[in-house]
Amino acid sequence: MIVFLIDADNLSAPAWIEEAFQELESEGEISIRRAYGSAENLRGLAEVLRVLAVRPFANLYLTKNTTDLALAVDAMELACQTPRPKTIVIGSGDADFVPLLVRLRERGIRLVCVSEQSKMASEAVSAYNRVIHVGQNKGAQTRQLPITSGKQSLPAPKKVAVKKVPAKKVAAKQVASKKAAIKKIVEKSATGASGEITVQRILDVVPGLKSGKSQRLGDVAKLLHDAKLLGKNAASPKLFKKFPRHFELTPAKQPNEVRYIPSSR
Incomplete structure (x- = not known):
């Protein structure tokens, strides 16, 4: 099971979220999809969250931003469920999540980060198994980090990618349709x-x-x-x-x- 938890105060552009979902399709089916953020930011992402079936969780209006804490609480709750997620994807490059990542790794969970390159904290990179950069002209660029766990060896992702080639071709029309819808959303948001x-x-x-x-x-x-x-x-x-x-x-x-x-x- 794959879980994608989005910090909408950090990963805050509709195009970035749509790009992240396209890249994460190679990881498998994303079973749990949630976005956390202020009401203002979630309002700007409302249409892309609807198209991609992502559940929004708005912060309480407080003087201190509580997005990171709300996301971390849910991540630990999910990690304690049975069966627990195989992979948890964090949609943020904040270094605040490093203590959370350490605890999730101790439970044998694979960790992936999605972030705009300029917002990626350098000290957080080594805490993830994989980092995906979005918002670049040439599309998403990924960095695959060494995995020391025996169950998470490098050949396994290659085999999964080969098996999913036909599935990607079948889903190409759906991805193109989603991309067209997101493009309209971005244009409308700008004007x-x-x-x-x-x-x-x-x-x-x-x-x-x-x-x-x-x-x-x-x-x-x-x-x-x-x-x-x-x-x-x-x-x-x-x-x-x-x-x-x-x-x-x-x-x-x-x-x-x-x-x-x-x-x-």
């Missing part, structure tokens, strides 16, 4: 609602921004959605990042506030 979106239109919909004070990103996003300036599954940070000279997102890594920067004359 939002129809029509040109300007700084002035945003300020007209959210007049509170004109004060120059920080506003809660969730409240601002709701107003933009209601005014059709933001698509149903579009993420508000992407919209504001189009106007870096006019809007500031804080904190930089996982923003929850936005501030308007008046143009100096």
Whole structure:
């Protein structure tokens, strides 16, 4: 049994998740598929999670991000079940997961990481049996690490890959269909609602921004959605990042506030 647990605050682009599933098909059937993250990030991934049948788990709204802990608790719970998973895939490059990986390895579970290369912590690489990098121009690139366990020798994956060649051909049409659907989602998320979106239109919909004070990103996003300036599954940070000279997102890594920067004359 293969388990794929996604840190949606880290692996946060629909295209990356779709790319990860394509690459993981060589590992076998992914029985358990879950995504953990803030409500804002999960909203932006809603359509790709629906297409790929991934269960979303939203964080409680707290001052401290709890995504990593929620994912780790579920991973250990699954590892203690009978039968336990053969492989657990973590969709994050954070080094915070290393203690979890050590415990999972002690239970004989094979570990795979999926991460954008720029977000992969170097100290976490050796904790995995395999690391898959997504979000690159030439598609996913993988790094197969030495496996010391007797049951997890290198020839075994080669035999599985040969047997699955016909299955990949049969599934090619399904993968192409999913890829086309994800492409539409990404394009919609980037552009939002129809029509040109300007700084002035945003300020007209959210007049509170004109004060120059920080506003809660969730409240601002709701107003933009209601005014059709933001698509149903579009993420508000992407919209504001189009106007870096006019809007500031804080904190930089996982923003929850936005501030308007008046143009100096």
